[in-house]
Amino acid sequence: MEKRVVVFLIVSLAVIIGYDYLLKGMGLLPPSEPVQVATTGTSASAIDKASGPEGGSAQSASAEARTTSPAAAKSAPIDNAVGAGQAEEQTVEVDTELFRAKFSNRGAVLKSWELKRYTTSGENGATPVQLVYSGGRFKGPLSLVTSDQALTGDLGTAVYQVTQDITRLDSAHPVGHLTFRYHDAQRNLEVEKELTFHHGSYVVDIAIRTKGVTTPLDVTLGTNFGIVEWGEGFIGLMGSASSVDDKVLKETPDGEAERRGEVKWSAIQDKYFLSVLMPQKAAAALAKKEGDKLVSAGVRFPAPANGSVLTMQLYAGPKEYDILKALNVGLEDTIDFGWFVFGSWALVKAVAKPIFYVLRFLYEFTHNYGITIILLTMLIKLMFVPLQYKSYKSMKQMQVIQPKVLAIQNKYKDDRDRLNKELIKLYKDHRVNPVGGCLPMVLQMPVFVALFNILYMTIDLRQAPFMFWIKDLSVQDPYYVLPIIMGATMVIQQKITPTTMDPTQAKIMLFLPVFMTFLFVNFPAGLVLYWLTNNTLTITQQVVTERLFGKKWQVPAADGEIPGGDESKEQKLTGKRQKGQSE
Secondary structure, three states: OHHHHHHHHHHHHHHHHHHHHHHHHOOOOOOOOOOOEOOOOOOOOHHHHHOOOOOOHHHHHHHHHOOOOOOOOOOOOOOOHHHHHHOOOOEEEEEOOOEEEEEEOEOOEEEEEEEEEEEEEEOOEEEEEEOOEOOOOOOOOOOEEEOOHHHHHHHHHOEOEEEEOOOEOOOOOOEEEEEEEEEEOOOOEEEEEEEEEEOOOOEEEEEEEEEOOOOOEEEEEEEOOOOOOOOOOOOOOOEEEEEEOOEEEOOOOOOEEEEEOOEEEEEEEOOOEEEEEEEOOOOEEEEEEEEOOEEEEEEEEOOOOOOOEEEEEEEEEEOOHHHHHHOOOOHHHHOOOOEEOOEEOHHHHHHHHHHHHHHHHHHHHHOOHHHHHHHHHHHHHHHOHHHHHHHHHHHHHHHHOHHHHHHHHHHOOOOHHHHHHHHHHHHHHOOOOOOOOOHHHHHHHHHHHHHHHHHHHOHHHOOOOOOOOOOOOOOOOOOOHHHHHHHHHHHHHHHHOOOOOOHHHHHHHOHHHHHHHHHHOOOOHHHHHHHHHHHHHHHHHHHHHHHHHHHHHOOOOOOOOOOOHHHHHHHHHHHHHHHHHHO
16 A cells, blocks of 8 residues: 555656656747846936935925926827827836836836836846836736727827826825826817825826726736746746636636626736736726737726726735735735645645744744744644654554565455455554554645745745855755755655565665655755755654654564564565565
8 A cells, every 4th residue: 555655646746746847858848938127218307317316305305396297397288199199208207115117108008117125137137126028019007998999099109198296205205196198189088097106005096087988998907017937836827817706716818808797806927926906896807818928917997987087006016915915805815825736725725824924923033034944844843743653653563564464465365355354354453554654644734735835935935045055045056955965864764764665666766865856956945945854853753753662663463473483483484485486
């Protein structure tokens, strides 16, 4: 039975974890394409000239004095799309403590959204994380789309009139407004898009007023807005996601999808970041696959009445659990702590959340996530000491009676019913549970899987240093030291763990640490640190347990047997019979 369990675990692990790597190595998967960083050029506007170094009373005073952008200073609004196309395109900037956003007055769309507290490595070193995709093939974030293609084209190419009350938000100026207006007298068309920014928040309030729009109106997130990179990981889903009628769907459609109902949010996400629209009274959530590793999303409103206001909120930032939960729309579910095998499981998620809280609680004292991972692993290990004790004891007892098991299997190999009856009688006479070694491991699995998910998914470990050469626990060990040491601990653990396998099977199992070592080379350092710590504690526990209780676990003799000597003789006779059969 143990052989089948081992084979099942190896095959499952290879399929679940090694699938993507195998296909990629065979050339069946295209190489990963990093998302390009937007490089939006700004005009020499008065805003750019006046925006000096951050801080200082003079800067604050100038920020208060600037009440309009250069676009707002024009003497008259632009009245038609032709005139708009001839006007100069300019960039308007909003700078906050958390992000720096740039908008174009052509189409009133977002051109850049940089997160100040997160960086990404590139050719020019560490640069702020950029959430806006710069491919330039599709409509930008916050574009307005209708079923009238001509109208959509005009709204996307027109140069809007812009008013702005402040460019930089701080504690003294916690709220800022940016408004885009477009007017077409020939069509009797008016569009106003007002954005309200808040100091210390990634959330932007959006209000859209229209006149002359008689068809449903879509507000889009653009393409790949919120995706920093398409990872090759096996946990979590990249692409579009939405919550409609309290049902969360985290799948990107093969083509274009419209989910009708009560829309709470529509988002584009990757492992650590996302952009999301949270509308009021929207009719549907939209998602579309634009190409290979290119997705778009948005929300659809019913045809607005003249003068009506369409309201929503935009969030573009990190997938920090507390921030998402505080929005109170279920966005924290985009952090999938419940992943296991090929789906998300409520049991694993229920176990993961308390562990996640403990992880962050310990971090408040250590201020080092590497040390926190070690302490958390120790706590979990202590919690499961009784179960692991029973597992080790059961495996040790099975190892002692293994010669009798082999003798019965050889004697009744042609009679399956008799074989099962004799084995059950043997286990009962010696008071040994054949599944006693596996059952405690099964009970521990939800905890280990939950911790695995937390260390793999949470943004808390991104850019978190440990010590020495480990500068970021969310990326792989650059020198492969932790994976190699982890592989060595797996070999030691195999050597000291009781087993009922024959020597040939035991030698084959030595390839498992080699396989795991090569696999964990590509895993985040924080995950490898957890596995290494767990292996080290398991080895320590087994050594201590063997020295304290090993002699007490000799299997009691069955009725009519003489313990000790007869047992040794039977083991010798069984060994001789097996040797003779092999010859």
